[in-house]
Amino acid sequence: MLHLLTSAQIREADAYTIGHEPISSLDLMERAAAAFVKVFTDRYPDKAKNIAVYCGTGNNGGDGLAIARMLCKLNYKNTLVKIARYSDKPTNDFIENLKRLKSAEVEFEEIRTGDKLPVEKADIIIDALLGSGLNKPLKGDYEKLVKYLNGLNRTIVSVDVPTGFFCEGEISNDAVAIKSKLSITFQQPKINFLVPESAPYIEEFSVVDIGLSNGFIASLNSPYQLIAEQDIRSILKPRKTFTHKGTYGQALIIAGQPETMGAALLCSSACAHAGAGLTTACIPKSGLTALNTSMPEVMAIVRAGVKEMDIEWDKFSTIAIGPGLGKKRDTLALLKEVLQKFDKPVVVDADALNLLAANPELLKQIPKGSIITPHMKEFDRLFGANTSWWGRLETIRQKAKEHQINIVLKNQYTITGTPDGKLYFNQTGNPAMASGGMGDVLTGVITALLAQKYTPEQACILGTYLHGKSGDDLALPNKKVVVLAGEVAKHIPVVMAKFRA
Template structure:
């Protein structure tokens, strides 16, 4: 896993690297600036375009000064630097790089408090005003400058974080923040980059390695982690000779009503494609023909009207419930029956979550280590309205521990919150997957993994990753604008085989 650090932890990592590599702080700044420039020159190759570098007087500004100097050394023809002198304070490394810059021919302008802002005509602006340590909203001269820069029709590239952006914590909807077309960030993405609250301010971001001591970073034991492909390769268990369908468990998908059979079919099919030895779909009698036609490998448990079917509980290795189930009394009775009688972890999705939100007496019946898979609105129905995603994560941490459950909060970077206080961010998926039925497929995958004896935590992590990875393999190389859930489900065996190779 890639640790995602808070701002104080980032400073700890810098300090440890400086003390133990050893390397001076200004040389570490030089290394970071060189990494930034290495990425920049490969993606902005036109050296005739004017570039304005806006610097504060802290270490982020010091980065900006070094970047300007290095771009000049790379033969960029029109570099100018504007230093916002809104404080009498300046960091030592800023001062060192300021002195170095003055030894060049780069144009330098200083902006003083209350002064008019200089005209700006450069098509590219590099934002190095304020760094990752910001902990309060912008005000005064910085607010005025950021509003001005945002009003320009330019390409803005931010150094590490956009000015005014909090690396972690709540971002207010009316916050004044640089709107960056690109952020080139150091060492690892900032936690808030992975949340939808960043959307108005960051079009895309790239990480460049600056050589912070990785062993120390991991020793900080951040609760926030990004899932990497190598993690999934370690977790997945290849199939072995002499195994049989019983080896990989028997999953039960409880889903569908007469008008919502699609959700049941997608979920059950994904469960089978993800590797469960046997998959049974508990569906209404009216959906039996559709089930048999869609995928004959699936077995059926038929529901007759409001009658709760008799379920042989010991027969099933895992249960997923909710896709297209409905919120009527028969659905409630069936959900309550499952919760009361099944003792292993259950995957709870869609309509089952909505039933849970309106029938509080059901919470106490949920088996330990079960998995809730809400999207944003379902999460808020379960746990109350939230103004932003950071607050949802904090609520999720409290509730996961309190209830002994896993919460998989669906998002571009799906968030997995564990009862032990870990927060995992999935790093696969794409916008082509934004279509109805994708969540049903994910429920099937996770239920399948539980049937195959993966732990709840492993099932969440692997399930989210392979779901997104299959979508990436379909969409990105083929430039598909939309990936359909049925396509994705059928892709799963190939995706998982590649990861196991």
């Protein structure tokens, strides 16, 4: 896992690297600038473009000065530096980089408090005004300058973070920050890059390694983790010879109504394709034909009234309940029956979550280690309205600990909160997957992994990653705008095979 750090922890990592590599802060800045330039020149190879590099007088501005110098050396001749002299306390590394800029005869001009903002003719603006240490909203000259640059409707590339953007903490709806086309960020994504409130300010980000000490970063106490491909390879188990369907568990999917059988079919299909040894769907009688036609591999229990059902609860490794289930009285009775009769971890999704929200006392009855998979509105119905995604992150940690459950909050970067207070961000998946049934498929995948004796935490980490990777494989190579949930479910075994190889 990649430990995601707060701004203060990133500064600690900088200081540790400087002291223990050892390397001077100026040389570390040079290394960061070179890494930025590599990505920038790959993305924008036209050296005839007019480029304006806006620099503050702190270390982010020092990065900008070094970047401008390197671009000019690479024959980006139409590069002009504009220094915002809104502070009379420049950092030492900024001062040294300004000397180097002058020695390289790179053109620059200065903007001071009260000056009229310059006419900007640049095709590309590099934003190196303020860096990751900002902890209060922009005001005065910086606010005015940022609003001006945003209003130009030019391509803006930010150095590390867009000016005015908070790396962690609450982002207000009216925050003033640079709206970047691309943010080239140092060492790792910033935590707030991974929440929806970043969308107006960061269309895309690219991470560049600047050589900070990975050992020190790993030693820092961070609850925020980014799931990486190597984590999936280390967790995913091989299928060994002489194993059989009993080895891989039996999953029960309680889902569907006559008018919402699609959810039950998708969830059951995903569970079977993700490797559960046996998958049984508990569905209404009217859904039998659809199930037998589409998924003959899945067994069925016909669902009538709760009293009429005779389920051998103990034979199942795990249970998923909720997709397409509805919120009628009999489904509430069914949910209560599951929570009373089954003491192993369960997966709760969709309508079952809404039943929990309406009957909060049932949350206390969920078996320890269980997994709930809400989207944002379901999450807020369960745990109370939040005014920000940072608030949701804090709520996930609190509620996962309180109820000793795993919370999978579905999002572009789906977040798993665990009972030990960790938050795992998943980085697979894409907008082509924004179509009906994707959540049902994710529930099926996680359920299959639980059935195969992965820990609940592993099932969440693997399930979110494999689900998103399946969608990436289907969408990205062919530039598909839409990927259907059923396609994702059927592609899961291919993705698992690649990782096992």
